[in-house]
Structures are given as structure tokens and as C-alpha cells.
Amino acid sequence: MKTLFDYLPVVVFFGLYFVSGRDIMLATWGLLGATSFQVIAGRLIWKRWHRLHLVVLAITxxxxxxxxxxxxxxxxxxxxxxxxxxxxAILAVGHFLKHRNLLQRLCESLMRGAFGKVVTLQAKDWRRLNLAFVLYFIFIGLLNLYIAFNFSTDFWVNFKLFGFTAIQMVFYLAAFAYFYKRMPEADRKSLFHGDANDKKPDDKDNDALRDHQ
Structure with missing residues (x-):
């Protein structure tokens, strides 16, 4: 639910743009409304202000x-x-934190929610991943400006929907492949292949089982 909620403004923007017959102003109104709703509803549902949503709202x-x-x-x-x-810029600043950079903190939080445990990587691997994300966001930002100022609005919207989505998928798959390759073998087997040495719970253990997702 949280992931779908994060994409609400994007869905509203593209939906209004295409339904209205390429009306960028109406789509912009929808984007403003959806982003504002996202921040307020997020506060009511999760009882906290999501800092990234607030940043996006201010820019919007x-x-x-x-x-x-x-x-x-x-x-x-x-x-x-x-x-x-x-x-x-945020990730670049976090790159110089003494212990754990911001990307590592975010990924560890996501892993706790999804797996109930944190996969340990070496500090140099987190630094490489963090730097990769910094370069990725800079590249995406520059590419967006190139498309915006050298092509029509309709082409920009379509490329933003399909082109940037494809680039994002390729990058995240590459980042995950690196993460998967560098994680300890024990964590890889435990999370993705199951551990054949784990003791199977007997009937007395059933009441103690928990879903960590």
C-alpha cells in the first residue's frame, strides 16, 4: 500500500494529461492536489510527516x-x-557520514520491514552503491532537462512515463544484482533459497511463528 501511495501524484498527473487530451495545465493542477493529499493523508495514516513527501510537495x-x-x-x-x-545532494552529503550513509540506513529500514533482519554488506559496498545512486539521480536530472528543452511537451510526457520508467528499472535491477552478489552467502541462502539446515518447527512451535513482513 505504501509503495502505491508514493506513486499517487505521478498516476494522477499522467492520468489527467492523457484523459484531458494533453492538457498540461489540468495535469499540473492534479499534481498539486495529489501531492498535497499525499502529505496530509500520510500524516493521518502513519501518524508522522514523511520528509521526502514534504520536500517533493515544496518543490511541486x-x-x-x-x-x-x-x-x-x-x-x-x-x-x-x-x-x-x-x-x-542528500545522498552525496550522507556519503560522508562516519558510520552508515543514508542509503544504507534506508535499505536497512526496508529490510527490517520486509525480511525481519538486516543483510550486512561491507562499508565499501555501501559507499559504491551510494555513489551509484548519486550519479544516477544526476544523470536522470540532466536527461530530463535535455528532453524537456529539445522536444515537444507531448514527447517529454511520454518519455517521462515510458523512457524514465525503463531506465529506472534497469538501474534498480543492476543495483540489486550488485547487492545480491556482495551479500554474505549465508544471508543469500536464508533470504532467497531457504536454509536446508534450519530446523523445521514441530507442532509445539506453530504458535510461536510470526510473519515478519
């Missing part, structure tokens, strides 16, 4: 507001790049 209010106020879609085209550059 500025660039979406300028788009609507000046009736110029160039500002909304800047929005994805600004978000990407902000994420790159």
Missing part, C-alpha cells in the same frame, strides 16, 4: 505554482530535475 508548489500562474509549462518540466538533484 513552487514549480507547479509558477506553471499555473504564468501559464508556462517550462516550470513543471524543471520539477523532476530539481527533485533528482535534491536527492543526489
Amino acid at each position: 508548489l513552487v514549480f507547479g505554482g509558477l506553471t499555473l500562474a504564468l501559464n508556462n509549462d517550462v516550470f513543471i518540466k524543471w520539477r523532476p530535475s530539481i527533485i533528482s538533484f535534491v536527492l543526489a
Whole structure:
């Protein structure tokens, strides 16, 4: 549910754009409303402010507001790049933390929620992954600007929907492949292949079983 909730503004933006017959202004209104709803609903559901949602909302209010106020879609085209550059800057700053960089902290939090345990990687592997994400966000931000200022709005929207999605999938698969290769063999077997040496619970253990997801 949380993952789908994170993509709500994107779904609303593209949905309104195509349903309305390529009306970028209506899509921008929808993006503003969906992003605001995302922040408020997230606070009510999870009882906390999601910092990334707040950052995205602030950027959306500025660039979406300028788009609507000046009736110029160039500002909304800047929005994805600004978000990407902000994420790159945050990860770049976190790269120099003494113990665990921000990407490692985020991944460990996700692993606790999904697997109930944290996979340990060497510090150099986390640094490499963190640097890869920094470079990825910079690349995405620059590519968005190139597409936005050298092609039509319709091409930009379509590329943003299909092209960037494909690039994102390739990058995340590559990052996961590196993570999978570098994780300890014991964790790899435990999480993805099952551990043949694990003791199977007998009937008395059934009441103690827990779902960690």
C-alpha cells in the first residue's frame, strides 16, 4: 500500500494529461492536489510527516505554482530535475557520514520491514552503491532537462512515463544484482533459497511463528 501511495501524484498527473487530451495545465493542477493529499493523508495514516513527501510537495508548489500562474509549462518540466538533484545532494552529503550513509540506513529500514533482519554488506559496498545512486539521480536530472528543452511537451510526457520508467528499472535491477552478489552467502541462502539446515518447527512451535513482513 505504501509503495502505491508514493506513486499517487505521478498516476494522477499522467492520468489527467492523457484523459484531458494533453492538457498540461489540468495535469499540473492534479499534481498539486495529489501531492498535497499525499502529505496530509500520510500524516493521518502513519501518524508522522514523511520528509521526502514534504520536500517533493515544496518543490511541486513552487514549480507547479509558477506553471499555473504564468501559464508556462517550462516550470513543471524543471520539477523532476530539481527533485533528482535534491536527492543526489542528500545522498552525496550522507556519503560522508562516519558510520552508515543514508542509503544504507534506508535499505536497512526496508529490510527490517520486509525480511525481519538486516543483510550486512561491507562499508565499501555501501559507499559504491551510494555513489551509484548519486550519479544516477544526476544523470536522470540532466536527461530530463535535455528532453524537456529539445522536444515537444507531448514527447517529454511520454518519455517521462515510458523512457524514465525503463531506465529506472534497469538501474534498480543492476543495483540489486550488485547487492545480491556482495551479500554474505549465508544471508543469500536464508533470504532467497531457504536454509536446508534450519530446523523445521514441530507442532509445539506453530504458535510461536510470526510473519515478519
